[in-house]
Amino acid sequence: MLDAAMIEKCADPSLTPAIVEQFVQAAGSSDPLAVAVKAGGRLILVPKPRTPDEAMDLIRKYVGQAVVRVGITQVPAGIGVKDVSELKPDLVEACENLRLGTGMFAKVVRIVAKWYGNPTDRQVFPQIFEDAVYAWKTGEFEGVSVFRAKDPDVSVKLTVPPVAEQDADTDSAPASSKLKGSENGGPVGTAEMRIDLSRIGAK
Incomplete structure (x- = not known):
């Protein structure tokens, strides 16, 4: 699904290729058109989009009423968007989705790492990664909405695979x-x- 060239071109440079691969494997989808909709903690069954236009129609239908996750990184759609007309088809384009998703995940990693006290011990990195993936899936970490929270002013680079x-x-x-x-x-x-x-x- 992800090759080295795509990761190098599209992924956030603050994440190593190994972290990007494991992030997508743990929290993403193999289908760039994948749309998952949850309301009240329950998954809503929606028709599988066959084209980018169908995917965008589905996204616009549910954004604002439910949690909508999109594309290979299952990025949350509608964060910071005031009107559904602002949603762009980039969401279901693989490279742009990877760029947006890894950029947001890198911020989540920084939020989690700051809570841990910005450790330098590489043995703590797997726990930071696991907590960051959990926060990505739930949208929260220690009571903080990670997608709306301010990006902490810390530098974190997970230099080893999470395992x-x-x-x-x-x-x-x-x-x-x-x-x-x-x-x-x-x-x-x-x-x-x-x-x-x-x-x-x-x-």
Whole structure:
């Protein structure tokens, strides 16, 4: 779905290609015309658009009445728009959707990273990424509307893929890293009880 050339051309430069790929995989869609509509936390079944015009008609119909997610990044449509006539077909164009979506996701990452105290420890990055994806899907983080919030004045660059592989056995690693390390087999002397406790703590 995403190739290196498209990521380089269209994605927000503050996100590495690995982060962009995992973001789209975790929160996006393989269909540039994908439109998802939710109201009251429930998914509304809508006809699958076959053309950009059909997709835009669907978006304009529901924006303002429901949460509408669009395209390969499932970007929220209508943020900051006062009238549906302001919505542009760029929303369903793959490159523009990727540019808009990754730009907004980068802001969400900065909001989450600021809450964490802007850590430099790479082992914290997977948790920041996971929280940012959750905030992207829900629209909120710690009671803040992430799409309408002001972009914090911080510089964050997640330099490793979100799935942490390094130092999985250290106590400072996030629970997800410890789980991965224990499932793949730790040092010869690792006790089974430690593995069981880390699983319980990760729930």
